[in-house]
Amino acid sequence: MNNRLGNIFTVTSFGESHGKAIGAVIDGMPAGVPINIDEVQIWVNQRKTGQQIYTSARTEADEVQIISGVKNGISLGTPIAIIIENKDAKSADYNALENVYRPNHADYTTEVKYGIRDHNGGGRSSIRITAAMVAAGAIAYTALQQLIPSISVLSYVQAIGKVGMDTEQLITYSKNEIFTASNRCPVPLINRQMDELIKETQLQKNTLGGKIYTQINNLPAGIGEPIFNKLQAVLAHAMLSINTVKAFEYGSGKQASEQTGQQHNDAFELKNNIVSTTTNNSGGIQGGISNGMPIYFTTAFKPISSIGLEQHTLNQKGDNIAISIAGRHDVCAVPRAIPIVNAYTAIVLLDMVLQNRISRI
Amino acid sequence: MNNRLGNIFTVTSFGESHGKAIGAVIDGMPAGVPINIDEVQIWVNQRKTGQQIYTSARTEADEVQIISGVKNGISLGTPIAIIIENKDAKSADYNALENVYRPNHADYTTEVKYGIRDHNGGGRSSIRITAAMVAAGAIAYTALQQLIPSISVLSYVQAIGKVGMDTEQLITYSKNEIFTASNRCPVPLINRQMDELIKETQLQKNTLGGKIYTQINNLPAGIGEPIFNKLQAVLAHAMLSINTVKAFEYGSGKQASEQTGQQHNDAFELKNNIVSTTTNNSGGIQGGISNGMPIYFTTAFKPISSIGLEQHTLNQKGDNIAISIAGRHDVCAVPRAIPIVNAYTAIVLLDMVLQNRISRI
Amino acid sequence: MNNRLGNIFTVTSFGESHGKAIGAVIDGMPAGVPINIDEVQIWVNQRKTGQQIYTSARTEADEVQIISGVKNGISLGTPIAIIIENKDAKSADYNALENVYRPNHADYTTEVKYGIRDHNGGGRSSIRITAAMVAAGAIAYTALQQLIPSISVLSYVQAIGKVGMDTEQLITYSKNEIFTASNRCPVPLINRQMDELIKETQLQKNTLGGKIYTQINNLPAGIGEPIFNKLQAVLAHAMLSINTVKAFEYGSGKQASEQTGQQHNDAFELKNNIVSTTTNNSGGIQGGISNGMPIYFTTAFKPISSIGLEQHTLNQKGDNIAISIAGRHDVCAVPRAIPIVNAYTAIVLLDMVLQNRISRI
Amino acid sequence: MNNRLGNIFTVTSFGESHGKAIGAVIDGMPAGVPINIDEVQIWVNQRKTGQQIYTSARTEADEVQIISGVKNGISLGTPIAIIIENKDAKSADYNALENVYRPNHADYTTEVKYGIRDHNGGGRSSIRITAAMVAAGAIAYTALQQLIPSISVLSYVQAIGKVGMDTEQLITYSKNEIFTASNRCPVPLINRQMDELIKETQLQKNTLGGKIYTQINNLPAGIGEPIFNKLQAVLAHAMLSINTVKAFEYGSGKQASEQTGQQHNDAFELKNNIVSTTTNNSGGIQGGISNGMPIYFTTAFKPISSIGLEQHTLNQKGDNIAISIAGRHDVCAVPRAIPIVNAYTAIVLLDMVLQNRISRI
Secondary structure, three states, X not given: OOOEEOOOOEEEEEEOOOOOEEEEEEXXXXXXXXXXXXXXXXXXXXOOOOOOOOOOOOOOOOOEEEOOXXXXXXXXXXXXXXXXXXXXXXXXXXXXXXXXXXXXXXXXXXXXXXXXXXXHHHHHHOHHHHHHHHHHHHHHHHHHHHHOOOOEEEEEEEEEOOEEOOHHHOOOOOHHHHHOOOOOOOOHHHHHHHHHHHHHHHHOOOOEOEEEEEEEXXXXXXXXXXXXXXHHHHHHHHHHOOOXXXXXXXXXXXXXXXXXXXXXXXXXXXXXXEEEEOOOOOOOEEOOEEOOOOEEEEEEEOOOOOOXXXXXXXXXOOOEEEEOOOOOOOOXXXXXXXXXXXXXXXXXXXXXXXXXXXXXX | OOOEEOOOOEEEEEEOOOOOEEEEEEEOOOEOOEOOHHHHHHHHHHOOOOXXXXXXXXXXXXXXXXXXXXXXXXXXXXXXXXXXXXXXXXXXXXXXXXXXXXXXXXXXXXXXXXXXXXXXXXXXXXXXXXXHHHHHHHHHHHHHHHXXXXXXXXXXXXXXXXXXXXXXXXXXXXHHHHHOOOOOOOOHXXXXXXXXXXXXXXXXXXXXXXXXXXXXXXXXXXXXXXXXXXXXXXXXXXXXXXXXXXXXXXXXXXXXHHOEHHHHOXXXXXXXXXXXXXXXXXXXXEOOEEOOOOEEEEEEEOOOOOOOOOEEEEEOOOOEEEEOOOOOXXXXXXXXXXXHHHHHHHHHHHHHHHHHHHOEX | OOOEEOOOOEEEEEEOOOOOEEEEEEEOOOEOOXXXXXXXXXXXXXXXXXXXXXXXOOOOXXXXXXXXXXXXXXXXXXXXXXXXXXXXXXXXXXXXXXXXXXXXXXXXXXXXXXXXXXXXXXXXXXXXXXXXXXXXXXXXXXXXXXXXXXXXXXXEEEEEOOEEOXXXXXXXXXXXXXXXXXXXXXXXXXXXXXXXXXXXXXXXXXOEOEEEEEEEEOOOOOOOEOOOEOHHHHHHHHHHOOOOEEEEEEOOHHHXXXXXXXXXXXXXXXXOOEEEEOOOOOOOEEOOEEOOOOEEEEEEEOOOOOOOOOEEEEEOOOOEEEEOOOOOOOOEOOHHHHHHHHHHHHHHHHHHHHHHHHOEO | OOOEEOOOOEEEEEEOOOOOEEEEEEEOOXXXXXXXXXXXXXXXXXXXXXXXXXXXXXXXXOOEEEOOOEEOOEEOXXXXXXXXXXXXXXXXXXXXXXXXXXXXXXXXXXXXXXXXXXXXXXXXXXXXXXXXXXXXHHHHHHHHHHHOOOOEEEEEEEEEOOEEOOHHHOOOOOHHHHHOOOOOOOOHHHHHHHHHHHHHHHHOOOOEOEEEEEEEEOOOOOOOXXXXXXXXXXXXXXXXXXXXXXXXXXXXXXXXXXXXXXXXXXXEEXXXXXXXXXXXXXXXXXXOEEOOOOEEEEEEEOOOOOOOOOEEEEEOOOOEXXXXXXXXXXXXXXXXXXXXXXXXXXXXXXXXXXXXXXXXX
16 A cells, blocks of 8 residues: 555556556546546656756656556546556666665665665666656546646746745746746746756756745635645645655745744635635645635755765675766756646545545535 | 544544544554553643643643553553543633634635534644544554664754744754753743743734754664655655644755755765764655654644734625634644644654564565 | 444444443544434444343443534534443453453454453453444444435344244345344244244353344445445455354355356346346345345354353463353344444445445546 | 455556456565566466366466566565456457346446446456456465465365265365366366266356355464454455355354354364364354464355346346347356465465564564
8 A cells, every 4th residue: 555645546656667667556536537648648748858958868758558447538437557668778777786875865775674676777766657657647637627627736846956936926827838948947037047057067967956836726615634634734745755855835834934823814805706815825725625725835856866976875785985876867857847746736636526525425 | 534644553533622522543553562641641741731831721631541452551452542531611712703714724614625513612623632642642652662662753842933943953852851941942042032922922912833843763774665655755744734734844855955966965874883874964764764864854833823813704604704813722832732743753653663564574 | 444344434443342431433424414312322222132032131321422523413524433331341250261262252362463362351352342333333324314315224133043034034124023023033933933942042051143134225226346345345344344253145145156147147127217137136236336126145143152051171371171151141142233234234335325426527 | 445455465456358458566565575477377377268178268368477566586575566468359249238238247237337338348347357366366375475384275166056065075185186177176076077067058058156165274373353354354355356256154154053152162172282173163263363273264156147048138228138148258167266266365364464463562
């Protein structure tokens, strides 16, 4: 169950970075949802390398195959299995690392836990395995839109390293504004500054982290399952499951701790006869349940651990050694994490929306 | 299952703030653990009001009763049911609020979701119901210490409003230093400044939030269950389940997003023949699994929503109304949240430590 | 999770036979269900001793207390905790048995498993702990009837020892016919023969088993969750969870193995414009999903293990000893198991009916 | 979660009979287990057609592919995905059945539940999808044998139709005695009588059911998780999940209901200094926990529903129609169910054995 996301709409992940394939199985898919494989492929492609100016050289076709659960483009209500073959798996690149504990990777902890590890491409701890989860998320999103046609989940890169958007710039942007930007930052000037920063950091053989801002519009009030599957708690769980995420905050977030009650409280009012709030420090969630206002949260990513610069570390025998990690690695993975954040959010939302069907007799 | 914390060591919560009692049932308790009811009571008392200078006037005995699962002070391996009666439940205080949506409370969302709500004391959305979870957490902590005698989970108040400790002050303090401080801040000067701030805010009929810093020492390497029950993910889930938490970060946290790979990476080294890292930006977790270094995280709390100042809001009919919330309310709940954070952390850790028993044949 | 019945409508059991209380927590109760505590008490009373001619002398009030989740007689959608205090727990009766392994009891296996056991009244392995589950089942049944007003779950005693009803007598009887019979067998002649058999067996200090026949009428087609929560599989799981059940069969059951396909198959036909089958060897379930026909199954119970006759066994030290179990014990527990079978069936059905809400978009 | 078997060692099934492939994902596999793909293939082959004298003409290679979770023949502790391609899927055979409800199939109930169904080969309700579960069971069995080298799970055909073994013949047979018999009945005379019966029934275009007897030797005492995952309850759940199973009984089974306590009780005694029982009506399970004696149970299967004889039924429009099912179908599927019963038993046992690791501190 540890490789499963969701409670009643569940997605179980499988696969290693350099094994035969990676994949996911959806159990709990409602019947009757039109599944557009092209749309699913678009989501998966958004996660691929080669879209930024300086990216990892691994070029995977990442072709999504749906093995079961769909007939004539409609979900059957049975499990949907998704397979993505690993075709460009150059294990030879990793031979030198077989006995080395790369700093800030999962090499050492995996070995301690399981007594065995697949060192090729990081095995199971590689970000690559999220590709199949992204496909599952695309399917979840389709189902969500069937249920709530006006819903949208939009994420964009708020910051890369120290280059980032101001708080007042954190508004709703169009999908187009986001995905035409090389770094998925919808403010062109800042996106260009990010390009510069990445270029410079690449020359230094160094890497960068960043932040992603996510906004959910038009989720109806009433979604979320207190007291241990509050909407913010399951979102945080999902986000902290992404490999390099170090922090999650929703609504006014960390800053809320410095506000007084008077500053923070969102007054209720009727807007077009709908219960709304004048401000939205709550981030659209009260008591773990959506209140109908936009939901927003920020996820912070650490820099990529594989740097070209020399680092000191240990090997299995306990010898001090120096390594410089060659291989195929990005400078900054944050833009590629956009579809992952969207996918995990869609999975969580669909799970919560379906669960809400049983909250009343 | 939505009122359950944990996967194989599970705690299910029940009870409303002003019902007959609140409680919790532990399912998955290993047999053979000595349970000291006095120690459990100490944890629960740490959550009670009346310990800070200006606190809620609700005075509950909060006497913990263990109904099952323990015989002659030893756990039987059967479910442990915990009951805490509600004795000082003054529902009359809440009559005026029956049809009102208090700002930033769960009143409106609960009503939308369930079509019915218990307005007394916030019903199920009250922080009061965590008392029984704290008792369960104390029991989990006892089991943890049986398994790992040197382990410790220590939390303290890092900040109240804008008054807080500096980063370099975030170190290990003794239980005594923490619990003798009125605000659970172990730096006396800052604790006194917090007293001042609370006093002042109380006069303004306003409220405050803050931050709690938690450190886990001596958890062995190998604990955590990728890829969806990574240690940081289950900790985040647990923390975001606490009523007023708005943000979670671990290790270098949000700040990691501004570091380069070179700045962030923690070099491995042998220290007393144990694999360690020179720095600890990882916060003791790599790839979702503990690496043997101290684990640390920060949880940010919004200010209490019930303020004495006049606020504008709606009632059930949709009328604009003005309210000033009287009742019995704290100025700042953060110090009282220390045992909750500790309890949820202990539950999560025991669950993960037990699960690790099945990671190898 | 091992003390939990149900997947999304879940009931977690707690308590030992001679502890302070036994109980159950419902998590997943839909909001808006009227809960009639008197009706719940009726179900629990049906499980009490003292209703047959020769029964256990333990006289428990078995007063059901609902601690949470209900306000003004309506379910809130929050967990419902049920408590039944143990008032007539005469632990002294069991002192002689502290170190003895009673034949066919759970004494030996409990001790091997947990290394500790509560010998009083069988501790957790006592049938007594089902009382709180029966209360939960009564609540589940109320919810079921809200959803499907015409539904009925009726169980009766089909056989005690070798005295039983013929196959053609296995039809629908009224609640009244069942509960006015001392042995819950609705055919008066057979019920009297059962009385005779019990009387005779009591004089021999011996005990009896029997069979219960259960029929579910008016469950709509479409209920059941293949392929691992097929309706028959979850019913079997629930029935085999009852302490002394040794066998479960549904539809034509064990006998189906001797039929040919031609004999067994149920032809489809339209009856009053409803899809029906001419025969019902399927027992109302096809492919794990209800087909709208009556569902029926039989559960076989072994005789009570505590007999007054002398038996040979071992004590903890491994000594061969002879025991005759005094205490308060029934001759035949099967009639008292009727509400347990009904309760577990209701819990399973409600769980399945609610899950079916998410089978389609 | 409805397509998952197991609680902490879990196997999730996917695939339709005539889709691209069927498969299963193991989540919770302990690391360090040697996986022999040839041995896995042997189990899967035991389920294939063409081994009895008169069997279905579908000839699938059923080649098992392990996609993940194993490296150099050793389990990594990560999910193991199993794929078996569908190569001989002749959907054309089923075109005539697209709108017909075959008697005693899942056609009608699937359509009612999901509003859509894959009629080819029965889609998800086909017994074919158990092939991948059998592969998972073979892996579970390997892990079990690593933990308990002397353990064995042996099943054989006890009866086909009315031709069956006597009670005293239900003893332990060797794997060889079982698998060299065309009908998996280890008593040659009875196996030959079964051949005769099948031959005769085939000529009549009719079908047969039967019974499988399963015995588990050398499971240590202490395995099973009361009160809702008792060993017999999870075994029953697993067995009733097999497509055509109608009844489950363990130990003295249904017959126990006719015994007195004195007849049924198994006296404890020391045998070679091991706690044993003189008789074994308990079937090796007491209080839901294994007691170290052999565990045995019987599973009854209905006849195959697809018969060549003319039957009356309905189509989607509600017209009365007559059908004779051609296609490729067995006369009796019971012998082919042996590996399914073994596989599900192995999955349940490994799950329970692993869970027992956390029953004590």
